[in-house]
Structure formats: structure tokens, C-alpha cells
Amino acid sequence: MTMEPTNTLTVHVDQYLEEIVPGFLENRRRDVQTLTTSLAQSDLKTIHLIGHRMKGDGGGYGFDAISVIGAALEQAATKEDRSAIQHQIDALVDFLARVTVVYRG
């Protein structure tokens, strides 16, 4: 996926989190795969769990958008709304493609 520079999302994160932020984002990329597979298999329980964790974890790392997507995923899984789940997976993919982290001391 080719992204234009103007589409970059810059997130300012405190320096002390530099060691763990890359792993956090990598785990969200894995979540994309798991969510896609789970949706194909109608495994809403797994989607609900991933959404719940994203909601609870994202903002602590400085990624409020991930918490928002997680909350929407959790709600969509509860409502068994497959379209909304796919929409949030797309939103997560978009965010991960555009995010640039700048650490601040």
C-alpha cells in the first residue's frame, strides 16, 4: 500500500516508552490478521476479546485512536455486526499504515 506523505499521522509518545511501542504496534499488525481470520470464521468471541484489549491498552501507549477502534470492534462483535467489524479492521489497517511515532523526552 503506497501512502502519500500528507497522509502521515504523527503521534507524539514519551521517550520512556520507546522500548515497548514498536512491539505494541507489531502486535496490532498481528491483530489485523487474527481479526480477519476470526471474521471469516465468525469467531466473534475472539474479535470481542481483541477489541476489548485494544480499547484498554491503546491510550496508555499514546494511541488513542487504537482505543477508539478497539471499543468499536468490541461493540460490533457484541451486536454481531460483520460490516462494522470489517470497517474497523480497515480503520486499523489504515492507522497502522499511516502512523509515525515521534518520541519526546
Place this chain on the structure above:
Amino acid sequence: MIGPAEAGTHNLGPGNALTMSHNMPKPLSLPTASQPHQPLAQAPPTLTPTQGAGSDPTPPTQLKALHILLVEDSPDNQLLIRSYVKQTPYRLDIADQGAIALEQFKKNDYDLILMDMQMPVMDGYDTTRAIRAWEREHHRPPAQVIALTALAHKEDGGKILEAGCNAHMTKPIKKQALLEILQACTGRSTS
């Protein structure tokens, strides 16, 4: 769609609301605790840290080395909380399941428990009830249990307090909010 540039980690909003039990055995002395005696039928009081957004809390030099048990099933949140207390004297143990937490609690003398309420298998409610039952059975003074949850409705707050938790922090947990609460607990644990 995703919004514009994200905020950093010190934006203190409703995500760090702290609610407290009206019947806490030894109430925490929190920085902005102005209404600590609301009845459970009402919405629990919402307390926010005193420092402004963007300021990194400096750990006080006289902190007691609290022994803390974090009960949390999310590996990412485990890492995050561990990083929050890295530069403090606090000792942090982690249990990723309620049953494991209960066993660790029986074997250690924890000053404070940070309890995720929504976990698979044995959730935070059942774990807290089991801890309280064990304390009563063994005539142990009640440890402070702070519920960590994304729940925000007042009925959820009542359920949390009825399970035996002393206070409630909403996720995502921010560093400044957590350190201020731990500092408040430090003062309490030495009394």
C-alpha cells in the same frame, strides 16, 4: 476514520477517572478527594489527578516500596504498567489469570492489588471476592484492591465496589494517574 494527530501519553481525560468506595476500611488520601462518602446508589465520585496534562510526575524521594500485584491478562498492558513503575521503588508482581493471582496473594504480603475486572476464565470480580473471603478466613487485614476496567456506568461502579474493590480506575491507564494513586496508597500503607 481516524482523527488527526494523536495526543501523547499525558493527556488526562475521562479515561483516568478514579472512583472510590464509600465503605473503604481505610480510605485512600487522594490528591483531589473531595466527595469520598457518596452512597452506592449514586454515581461514585470521580476524582482526577492534580497535575496538569503534559507534566511528567517525578517520583517522590520518600516513597515506600509498595509490593504490588498486577492482575492483568493483556501482555501489552502488563508491559505498560511495568514501564510506569520502572523508575520507582515499587515492586511489581504480575498474574495473568485470576486463579494464579489468588495463589500469589496467599503466598505474599501485598500492599496493593491492581485488578483487571474483565478477564477470561476467572474474572476480576470472582478473584476479588475470593481474596476477600480468604482474608476473612485467615483474619488478615484487607488489602487495597483497585479495579482496572473500561466500564463507565454507575451500575458497573456499584458492582465493582460490591465485589470488594476499594477504588476504580478506568482504562486506558495513564502513568501520571497511576503514580499519584500509588503515592496516595504509600501514605496509607505506612499509617
